[in-house]
Amino acid sequence: MAVYTDVTEPDLSAFLGLYDLGRLLSYKGIAEGVENSNFLLRCDAGTFILTLYEKRVARGDLPFFVGLMEHLSARGLSCPLPVANGAGETLGELAGRPAAIFTFLEGMWTRRPSADQCREVGAAMARMHRDAADFPIPRPNALSVAAWRPLFEACDGRADEVRPGLGETIQAELDHLEANWPTDLPAGVIHADLFPDNVFFLGGELSGLIDFYFACNDFLAYDLAIALCAWCFEPDGSFNATKGAKMLGGYAGVRPLTPAEIEALPLLARGAAMRFCLTRLYDWLNTPDGSFVTKKDPVEYLRKLLFHQRVRSVAEYGVPAERLTS
Amino acid sequence: MAVYTDVTEPDLSAFLGLYDLGRLLSYKGIAEGVENSNFLLRCDAGTFILTLYEKRVARGDLPFFVGLMEHLSARGLSCPLPVANGAGETLGELAGRPAAIFTFLEGMWTRRPSADQCREVGAAMARMHRDAADFPIPRPNALSVAAWRPLFEACDGRADEVRPGLGETIQAELDHLEANWPTDLPAGVIHADLFPDNVFFLGGELSGLIDFYFACNDFLAYDLAIALCAWCFEPDGSFNATKGAKMLGGYAGVRPLTPAEIEALPLLARGAAMRFCLTRLYDWLNTPDGSFVTKKDPVEYLRKLLFHQRVRSVAEYGVPAERLTS
CATH class of the missing domain: 3.30.200.20 (Phosphorylase Kinase; domain 1)
Incomplete structure (x- = not known):
């Protein structure tokens, strides 16, 4: 609030x-x-x-x-x-x-995203990436791969207070992400926080995007990886491949993905899950008990991270790679 | 929030x-x-x-x-x-x-009430009292004199944590209020919480009253006593007699006060100050530290109580008694 x-x-x-x-x-x-x-x-x-x-x-x-x-x-x-x-x-x-x-902007954000809404979000994100291509002001992403280890270290070794073994899992994952993070993918302005509460729908159609205060320059496909994490998991933690397919298909229908982007997507999704796991972990450890601010659960993103770790190719998100290229 | x-x-x-x-x-x-x-x-x-x-x-x-x-x-x-x-x-x-x-309702609540706004609030309250006179449903005031000692006791002797000596001051005042509280004044439906954030102004005029969720049956003049406490003190704690005069005059211009109401007003104002001091004290002691809820200071109402204790007649609120009767 x-x-x-x-x-x-x-x-x-x-x-x-x-x-x-x-x-x-x-x-x-x-x-x-x-x-x-x-x-x-x-x-x-x-x-x-x-x-x-x-x-x-x-x-x-x-x-x-x-x-x-x-x-x-x-x-x-x-x-x-x-x-x-x-x-x-x-x-x-x-x-x-x-x-x-x-x-x-009239419209409401959806508390329970549907597969069709996922498709619309994918398409709107691709339009945003395209429309922002000639925006002249740069802004580096302050919450990308280089920022994650310092953020983890700021948690002072207290990750296991949230869940035994969490610290070790994060350490190992940071090693993997830092060693394998892509360096050469199509980049531009991304929203970087396109969660359901930042997308309005009205009468069944997407009516607008809001809250650009995490927007920055980064890999375009990383934005899509964030949205996969934010929109395509069910409350029970399972990944909904129908939603994944619609989200990716909606995006690629406007802006086809490159083969390198498609190959990198599972890794980018691990990174996205790590980024939200870490900021939530930090806030969890540093928000006073009894505060009226709702603490968001870092373990939700640990679970998403573990899911993406097991994904070998984009097909496991619900759609064959060839459907995402031009 | x-x-x-x-x-x-x-x-x-x-x-x-x-x-x-x-x-x-x-x-x-x-x-x-x-x-x-x-x-x-x-x-x-x-x-x-x-x-x-x-x-x-x-x-x-x-x-x-x-x-x-x-x-x-x-x-x-x-x-x-x-x-x-x-x-x-x-x-x-x-x-x-x-x-x-x-x-x-269009309009804004005033963060810094003016004397003219105090007059308008007094007049609007009197109209409300008059208009509610034939409202058929009764609701006793759950926060009147009989409720204050139990509320104080629910604070478990911890008043002095807020300010040394506060507990003793409240004890003595409760004795006085219980012994002297009036039993026979004009009564009806009162708002009981007509603070500045519950009154809207637009273009210099009062545009509406909101938040009737403390409304109840009680002495009409007690509502005025609450409003004197809520509107007529300056941020430095001083009572603004110009605002007091306008508030009381605005009210009496619509509904003249009886001599008994005028005589009782300083005591009712002590009661009003006590009521808000006690609910604030209870919330102060029972709201967790670090909470994002703004704690309201009980000592503000202790100071108002001490002011009203020294008032001997309504003239000290800024207006001679004869100007308030019909």
Whole structure:
């Protein structure tokens, strides 16, 4: 739940005075997202989202994030569009924080993804990769393979508190990932956090992508590996190959995969599972007991990691390799 | 911050199917309120609030709360109006909880109340008292004088952990309040929690009252005593007599006070300060450290209590008694 900074009406009205949105009618903090403070804003001009950027988001990255959403919107991808004020600026300051106003996207995120939704997500991700290809600002992925061992070391040898043997499993897997991580795959801007709560559907169709605050430059297929982990496992931990096939097929229908990407996918998926296992492990060990923040279970991603370790080829995700190339 | 229960789209769509509000377009959890889960709902028919009632609200009280808002809306008071479904019901069930849909009130609560806003709040409270006079369902005040000592005892003698001497101050004050609490003042339905976050303003005018989930039957002047505590002190702890005068004058302009109410007001204000000091003390001692819930400081209400203890007559709140009678 995310409202870390409250805003007074006079401050917000003054901020809105720079925009051409009419009178402020109401604003409510939204209990979604964890990095920033978000408000649903109603003005004469309609409904918008106001975001105050908290400390976890580096100020220097804001032109990348906001610029990317502007760029993708201009290409016709449905995502929040930063609203420019009278001076043409999309980033301002409010309550001592960087702040921006975005158009409001109708739609709901799905708590129980269907196979068809997986296909739509794959296709939307491929469109995003294509549309972002000429986005000019670079941003390295701060949570890719080089960051995982330091993150594990920051857990101070406490992994086994969560599950006996977890530390050893992670050590061995880090050795494998570091030794085998690809160096030459098609790269570009990836979303890097395309979980179900960041994808809206309306009337059975995908209506938009949100929350680009982990977006960065990395291998395009790594984004797909993250989405396989996030969308295609059932609550009981089993991998749903129908969903996997739809996700991969939806993606490849827009942007066919290269043979190198197809071969690398199981390894990239191990990496994706490791990345979320590690950030969850760190948060698990460092979130106070009794906190009202829901701790996400690192063991869920350990299980996904163990699944991907056993995958020998992309066919085990539900689709033969030849269906994914052009 | 308050979303304790999440809702899936299929469940919400099925619930909405009972209403005549068109398609569901979006819903977002709202980070306001502490008792219930609230969502901002957008449908073809407009914007609404969806409330899921959590355990802290007794199911048996819901017809009182929802009925009261319906009653007050029908009298022209601006408050959330429960929306009836096709069967004429305003209360249903969603995600295993009692649930209701309300009209959305535009407006913002004020983080820094002005004297004029205090006057408007006083007047709105008096209108509410008048409009609720013929509301037929009774609900005793579970947090009035008889409840305070048990609440203090539930704090297990730990008051001095918050401030040395606090326990003794509360003991002595409880003796005084129990011995002197009035028994025969004008009574009726009171809001009982009319703090700034429960009053909306728009364009300089009061646009509505919300959150009737502490409403109950009690002395009408006790509601005013609560509002004096909640609105008329400055952040440095000083009482603002201009705000006090406006609040009391605004109220009396709609519903003149009786001499007995005027005489009782300082004692009622001591009681109001005690009630919030005690609930805050209990929550302070029973909320885990490191929790992301903001603990409210009981000492703020101890200071208000000490102020009201020194008040000899209503004139010290900023207004001569004769200006408050008809």
